[in-house]
Amino acid sequence: MEHPYEKFLRRERIPHIWCEGCGNGIILGCFARALDELKMDLDKVVVVSGIGCIGRVSGYTNTDSYHTTHGRPIAFATGVKLANPELKVVVISGDGDLFAIGGNHFIHAARRNMDLQVICANNFIYGMTGGQHGPTTPIDARTTTTPYGNIEHTFNLVHLAAACGAVYVARWTALHVRRLTESIKKALQKEGFSFIEVVSPCPEIFGRYNKMETSIKMMQWFREVSEVRHFSDPAKADITPQKIVVGEFVDAEKPSYSRLLKEMTAKVQTQAQ
């Protein structure tokens, strides 16, 4: 008997390289289920990822996919979407890739309301390179580059996305599998720039350095401290060890870049005649 998501995966590449208990596999599963429930035409889906553990996801989806340089999946995806608006272009990447090196591309794509869906696997750390801190590492957390505790304030990603103008902003943890799937489905059908933050366990590195040595401990932490609160103020939704506010924060309507571009181009061509 075959696993129900088998057809969304590049079979010969499974099992994937991610660690035991890593949230990336859960995100991939929720994405596959969203595609399944929406009956999306896989020929028209393009998965773009950057560098990082989650960056390997594009190698596992049975769709056209591209693995860019660090921080650039959103810029690459912009080119793809504008060149062929029929394609459904989804960016799945990590907290460092999207918000450290890639921060500028994120804020501008959100500002322009590009027709892209961006799913961020936020595991609070740079896992692929061995566990350095990043823009979402909690203050006081231990990583290889913050051996005495992190002294940097952390990014509130949903606040950033909302402030930049994203029309759909949601946050879930890897434990909220069903609601995450629903959010992904909603984002895939929504015009404009959608952002979903998935608070994801990295038990091997982040968990181990920060007293949550097993994957179950991290997931249990999510279960204890997450609070579903739809449409609360994203500015007040910082993630702390005591609370993770999850839910949808923004669900707005705004004409996307593609729509405005289409209208402008049509007008220019009509004027020319």
Add this chain to the structure above:
Amino acid sequence: MSDDRGKGALSGKRFMMGDVACAEGALAAGCRFFAGYPITPATEIAERMAQRLPQVGGVYIQMEDEIGSMAAIIGASYAGVKSMTATSGPGFSLMMENIGLAVMTETPCVVVNVMRAGPSTGQPTMPGQQDVMQARWGSHGDYEIIALAPSSVQEMFDLTVEAFNLAETYRVPVMVLADEIVGHMWERVNIPSAESIKVVNRRKPTASPEEYTPFRPGDNLVPPMVCFGEGYHFHATGLTHDERGRPQTESAEAQQKLVQRLCDKIRRNADKIFRVEKTMLEDAEVAVVAYGIVSRAALSAVRRARATGIKAGLFRLITLWPFPEKEVAHVARKVKAIVVPEMNCGQMVREVERAAKETPVIFLSKLGEEPHKPSEILEAIRGTQKR
């Protein structure tokens, strides 16, 4: 600017700026996506594309930086649309990492660098030829690219068309290395009718999705290319990969095979790629090797030398990369000396020296607002006669 609204391709005799001719060349070659960032002296290319692309149903986007611009044109190319960006030195440096990505994923695209005086911010409105080595070696890792050096507004048009054709043939980023003078000067351009311009498109595979192997090369060492949305569900990555596009981060064999082929596909096809222009070289005793705007002063110097009885000739490089070593070596064997004027501290001259072997090479550096005067080159030519 002339009112070309609604016209797909321009044609006929026009009087235009080099940058504008470059943009028109791109459109004539079928470019329908431009992502860029304003930078002197290439901004006019972006502005012209912003005006013309919506007229022809293409897309212009001004990205937040040059890094994003290069990433976006790779994306557009993979989605099946011919794409281009244009920049100058500082932006060229920013683009380097993604130029490597374009090389590694064998993406056809065109990068125009209207060179200015560097390094760093330098002199934005002054010409330079200081980026020619960077074009070849700028990104990390081992690879080959193609670079063309226009020396007139007509060539800004023609060589941009050629750049797209080469990019599509060899699935490689092709650079158009203009300079601020060629970019900003106005000259007459003869634009052929659209039907008469030769346009090459990327080769498509004949295999079905089940049989297709994305990076298996054809006879010319270049794999046929599919694009997103055609049902092939393929994967492309900047990691070293095998012919199926699968990352192979631990295989020496995969690294050897892929990197060697990325170099060989240009090197082994170099004879079909390189272009030079030889003037009065058949009986020349001294050759001037030059490119870009400097080659025009060099031509004038060569003519004046001939008028005074010196057997001088001009070897103009049109392709800077791959460097036409054999041709230069051949010329070097026939002449007694070679003069290389460049607007830098010595870049292409090194390649000339390497190819010329025993033949003495005299390098003429000029840094600053104007290229070499013909009289300066003539003096160097005369200097070789005293030996």
Add this chain to the structure above:
Amino acid sequence: MPVRTWRKPLDAEKIKVPKGEVYIIKNRCKGCGFCIEFCPKEVLEESKEINERGIHPPKVRDEDKCALCGFCTAVCPDFAIFTVEKNCDGGC
């Protein structure tokens, strides 16, 4: 406020709780334990056998309790477990 029911719902007879069959792809399991930990009906437990990774994959403790919620399918990061509806025409 949590809903407390002190009598059976009127349509209790009409609602059939589905039953599930659990399939475990043992060699994909990496031993994270999510399926065992988060199954609402405690259908699974760690087995004693060892798969090719040296991990104890889960095993079904009591399949009769499985209500086809699908949580294990959704939360497994490795596509190593899934449930399929049991055909209950002949009674389960």
